[in-house]
Amino acid sequence: MVTIAAGTQRRGRRQPEEGQALILAATRRVTRQRVLLSAIHSVIGLAFLLPMLWVIDAAFSVHASPLLTRPSFTLVNFRSALSLGAGRAIGNSLYLAVVSTVIATAVSVLAAYALSRQRVPLKGTLLVGTLVLSGLPITLLLIPIYIMYVHLNWLNSPFYTSLALAASSVPFAIWLLKNFIDQVPKEFEEAAAIEGSGGMRILWRVIVPLATPGILVAAIITFINSWGAFLLPLVLDANPANTPASIGIYDNILANSQVSYGPLAAYAILFSVPVIVLYLISTRWLHGGFSFAGGVKG
Amino acid sequence: MAKLVLEGVSKTFKGKPLAAVYDLDLEVEDGEFLVVVGPSGCGKTTTLRMIAGFETPSQGVIRIDGKPMNSVLPKDRNLAMVFQSYALFPHMTVAKNLSFGMKARHEPKATISREIETIAGMLGIDSLLDRKPAELSGGERQRVALGRALLRRPQAFLLDEPLSNLDAALRVQMRLEIKRIHKQFPVTTVYVTHDQVEAMTMADRIALMSGGRLQQAAAPERIYDSPANTFVATFIGTPKINLLSGSVVSDGGACHVTFLGCTYSLDSAASKALHRFAGSSVTVGFRPEEVRLAPGGGGRLPTAQGTVELVEPLGSETNVVARFDEQVIVFKVPARSGLSVGDSIRVEFEPSQMKLFDPDSGASLDLGSAHSEPQLSPIRV
Numbered sequence: 001m002v003t004i005a006a007g008t009q010r011r012g013r014r015q016p017e018e019g020q021a022l023i024l025a026a027t028r029r030v031t032r033q034r035v036l037l038s039a040i041h042s043v044i045g046l047a048f049l050l051p052m053l054w055v056i057d058a059a060f061s062v063h064a065s066p067l068l069t070r071p072s073f074t075l076v077n078f079r080s081a082l083s084l085g086a087g088r089a090i091g092n093s094l095y096l097a098v099v100s101t102v103i104a105t106a107v108s109v110l111a112a113y114a115l116s117r118q119r120v121p122l123k124g125t126l127l128v129g130t131l132v133l134s135g136l137p138i139t140l141l142l143i144p145i146y147i148m149y150v151h152l153n154w155l156n157s158p159f160y161t162s163l164a165l166a167a168s169s170v171p172f173a174i175w176l177l178k179n180f181i182d183q184v185p186k187e188f189e190e191a192a193a194i195e196g197s198g199g200m201r202i203l204w205r206v207i208v209p210l211a212t213p214g215i216l217v218a219a220i221i222t223f224i225n226s227w228g229a230f231l232l233p234l235v236l237d238a239n240p241a242n243t244p245a246s247i248g249i250y251d252n253i254l255a256n257s258q259v260s261y262g263p264l265a266a267y268a269i270l271f272s273v274p275v276i277v278l279y280l281i282s283t284r285w286l287h288g289g290f291s292f293a294g295g296v297k298g
Numbered sequence: 299m300a301k302l303v304l305e306g307v308s309k310t311f312k313g314k315p316l317a318a319v320y321d322l323d324l325e326v327e328d329g330e331f332l333v334v335v336g337p338s339g340c341g342k343t344t345t346l347r348m349i350a351g352f353e354t355p356s357q358g359v360i361r362i363d364g365k366p367m368n369s370v371l372p373k374d375r376n377l378a379m380v381f382q383s384y385a386l387f388p389h390m391t392v393a394k395n396l397s398f399g400m401k402a403r404h405e406p407k408a409t410i411s412r413e414i415e416t417i418a419g420m421l422g423i424d425s426l427l428d429r430k431p432a433e434l435s436g437g438e439r440q441r442v443a444l445g446r447a448l449l450r451r452p453q454a455f456l457l458d459e460p461l462s463n464l465d466a467a468l469r470v471q472m473r474l475e476i477k478r479i480h481k482q483f484p485v486t487t488v489y490v491t492h493d494q495v496e497a498m499t500m501a502d503r504i505a506l507m508s509g510g511r512l513q514q515a516a517a518p519e520r521i522y523d524s525p526a527n528t529f530v531a532t533f534i535g536t537p538k539i540n541l542l543s544g545s546v547v548s549d550g551g552a553c554h555v556t557f558l559g560c561t562y563s564l565d566s567a568a569s570k571a572l573h574r575f576a577g578s579s580v581t582v583g584f585r586p587e588e589v590r591l592a593p594g595g596g597g598r599l600p601t602a603q604g605t606v607e608l609v610e611p612l613g614s615e616t617n618v619v620a621r622f623d624e625q626v627i628v629f630k631v632p633a634r635s636g637l638s639v640g641d642s643i644r645v646e647f648e649p650s651q652m653k654l655f656d657p658d659s660g661a662s663l664d665l666g667s668a669h670s671e672p673q674l675s676p677i678r679v
Contacts, residue, residue, distance in 0.1 A: 187385040192398065193372045194372045194450075195402055195403075195450060196373045196403045196450075197398070210389060
């Protein structure tokens with residue numbers, strides 16, 4: 001707008017109607033741009049939304065099919081999914097996710113604290129290496145881990161499977177947490193130290209409370225990774241009683257020659273419930289913000 | 299309560315060629331309030347952090363009560379520190395902040411609550427015990443930080459520019475409060491600041507640092523009256539000391555100092571000390587209050603003629619900036635002197651207060667014994 005006005009001024013006195021017409025034309029151009037953008041956004045949004053709509057529709061409808069059906073309401077599919085072992089499978093998933101998150105978070109906090117505060121030789125290389133390794137696809141590690149577990153006799157155990165899941169999440173969690181802990185001003189630890197506080201007390205009472213948002217983020221990422229984990233539990237645990245829901249959906253429904261879409265969708269919804277709950281809880285916690293208000297000057 | 303000694307302490311940081319602290323020898327007596335003062339970057343905070351244990355000296359030893367402390371962790375040194383930014387734990391209430399140290403040292407609950415009550419009452423923060431630091435004002439936070447330090451019952455207090463984040467009025471009030479607390483708990487204290495007024499008003503002794511080196515460590519009056527070099531003379535005292543270029547002339551056995559057209563002769567002891575400067579230049583220092591308007595008809599003292607450039611009325615007195623040839627002098631006159639810019643004036647200098655400095659090194663030239671002023675008999679030009 002400014003350019004147009006300047007242009008009008010620079011060329012000397014023009015008719016005021018011409019200036020107004022230019023502004024109108026520009027406004028129309030902007031509006032057209034906005035409409036176009038909104039259209040594109042809507043298309044993309046729909047592309048993501050449609051599958052979810054289908055899942056909800058299929059789960060609750062009697063005539064589930066790969067297409068959207070006329071909406072109806074029934075809980076038959078849920079009962080069917082539960083009878084296929086969805087309940088137990090989701091319980092197994094919860095175990096794997098919770099245990100692996102606890103282990104991974106604890107380990108990562110300690111490592112991140114050390115990396116953040118201590119002088120470590122080749123720290124930069126170590127950190128970049130960690131980040132790069134966290135991008136390694138799990139398929140590369142599957143066979144070595146399996147062979148290790150055979151030797152250790154750790155197969156078919158939910159606990160040791162959680163351990164493997166934790167290990168796969170630790171590199172990224174360390175990277176994330178180290179950056180968070182870097183932001184906690186060192187003065188708090190110095191103040192705690194001069195008060196006579198030892199290292200673990202400082203970590204537990206000063207660092208952890210101040211880095212809580214970061215710890216929560218790392219925990220949530222680990223949880224979600226472990227929740228959706230398929231290959232590691234598949235390979236490391238052959239006991240059908242320990243099967244998590246990610247494999248359960250596959251085994252019980254998708255592996256059949258005739259896929260029953262209703263129970264499939266219902267199973268999927270049941271599978272998502274804990275994650276949605278986690279999301280709702282964590283937004284309330286994280287809402288507190290990332291500030292060190294009042295502790296340091298200002 | 300302890301005696302703190304720094305012997306030949308130096309600190310160099312990796313990657314920085316110049317030492318942050320260089321060959322520092324300093325002693326703080328038991329119960330003494332030592333103020334370490336100097337411009338930004340002079341090494342005073344690094345020195346404090348070495349005493350606290352957050353930095354290790356590259357060279358030299360730090361002793362508390364004779365015991366070397368270089369390898370002792372901060373938590374085991376039994377010191378208390380008040381940080382410039384207070385470092386109050388933001389996620390804890392004031393009460394929890396205060397009790398943090400005692401809990402870390404596993405003191406019994408009853409003792410903890412009793413002590414907190416006493417100290418909080420004394421500092422006037424007992425109504426704030428349930429608040430979090432974010433809900434407190436700057437002065438309140440500072441008092442909580444002081445309270446936390448007091449509750450440590452340390453061998454020594456370390457304070458790192460604790461008043462620099464407060465507004466002027468609060469600073470004056472807290473200065474008094476800190477001195478009052480020190481009277482009540484006469485613990486060895488090392489107080490770091492860049493403010494020379496805080497140094498002069500609060501210190502038992504001042505340690506002035508610049509460029510990582512100790513310039514002078516002495517009582518405030520001594521630093522003011524007998525500065526060891528031009529840096530000390532300029533840093534302490536507001537308005538700044540006037541440093542004039544002068545020259546020394548030898549006349550047989552006696553020496554005369556000449557500056558701005560005024561000549562002063564020196565007694566035999568001073569002449570002897572100054573003999574090597576005969577024929578060369580010297581820096582002459584007079585503080586603003588040691589320069590005054592010459593009496594109307596001219597007095598016994600030689601005078602210099604100049605022009606007023608600036609008049610700064612302060613209410614109780616007035617600062618006058620005047621130009622004499624190429625040199626500018628700041629001096630004080632009584633409040634309603636009636637001087638204005640452009641006035642031609644004559645000033646005289648108080649001979650007993652003359653300070654002489656080596657023009658190259660800035661070091662003070664010792665004209666007589668440590669405690670007496672030189673005998674100067676002024677002669678007319």
